[in-house]
Amino acid sequence: MANADPKTLIKIARESGSSEEGAPVDLGQRVRELRKARAWTLEQAASQAGLARSTLSKIENGQMSPTYDALKKLAIGLEISVPQLFTPPRAGQVNGRMSVTKSGQGAAQATVTYEHELLAETLTKKLMLPYRARVRARKMEEFDGWVRHDGEEFLYVLTGVIRLYTEFYEPIEMRRGDSAYYDAAMGHNVVSVSEEDANILWVTSLV
Numbered sequence: 448m449a450n451a452d453p454k455t456l457i458k459i460a461r462e463s464g465s466s467e468e469g470a471p472v473d474l475g476q477r478v479r480e481l482r483k484a485r486a487w488t489l490e491q492a493a494s495q496a497g498l499a500r501s502t503l504s505k506i507e508n509g510q511m512s513p514t515y516d517a518l519k520k521l522a523i524g525l526e527i528s529v530p531q532l533f534t535p536p537r538a539g540q541v542n543g544r545m546s547v548t549k550s551g552q553g554a555a556q557a558t559v560t561y562e563h564e565l566l567a568e569t570l571t572k573k574l575m576l577p578y579r580a581r582v583r584a585r586k587m588e589e590f591d592g593w594v595r596h597d598g599e600e601f602l603y604v605l606t607g608v609i610r611l612y613t614e615f616y617e618p619i620e621m622r623r624g625d626s627a628y629y630d631a632a633m634g635h636n637v638v639s640v641s642e643e644d645a646n647i648l649w650v651t652s653l654v
Contacts, residue, residue: 456556456563457596457651460576472533475509481525481532482507496524546570553579560584560636576651582609582639593634598652600631607645612636 482492493503497520505511506521513521515529522529546567553564562581567573584590593614602611603626611627612618614634621627629635631651639645 456565456578457576457598457653460573460651460653473509474513474532475507477532478503478521478525479507481527485525492524496520498524560589574653576649576653578649578651579605580637580647580649582607582637582645582647584636584638585640586638587612587636589638590636594636595634596631596651598631600629600635600652601650602627602629602637603648605646605648607639607643608641609637609645609647610640612638 482489485492487495489500489503489507493500496503498517502511502513502517503521506513506517518529518532522532525532546569548566548568551564553566554568556563556565560583562583564579564581566577566579595614602621604621604623606623608620608622610618610620612635613629619627620640637645637647
């Protein structure tokens, strides 16, 4: 693991998630939970969705199977997508989750071009992989080609000056406080252009 590159770190983080399929959702109960989570009465929810109060009541009590048109109206009224009507809240997130990483106490993973410090490492099934990186590289030739992987990525410069190289854009110099959000499937590499090694925060999506 000492020679792990960013792609390996992301692969490991993805594999630590769960691939289990959720249990079937009771649509009526799901709709009721969504309505109550918004503190709406039947009348308010029905009005938001453009449905009759009696229709919404029957849906919540499992007394009728709604048409797709009714499902679409429900989703729009609740400000969610139709698939979310059939998706239960993720286990472990209802009561909140948190992981605190004190300064300098993240899991260290060194590469030739970067020194990574993995953050929130103890939290499983993450949807994002946050990590600090000390940028050692000074030129593109130090990389073995582009880094690219699935998902999206956010970069924030903490100290120093970097140059962000991407496959489809001109290189851009970035200083403390600058940030970039990009498609991680696009080739990308970062080098330090300041005298000292730059430090950046990276957050990579895992979905």
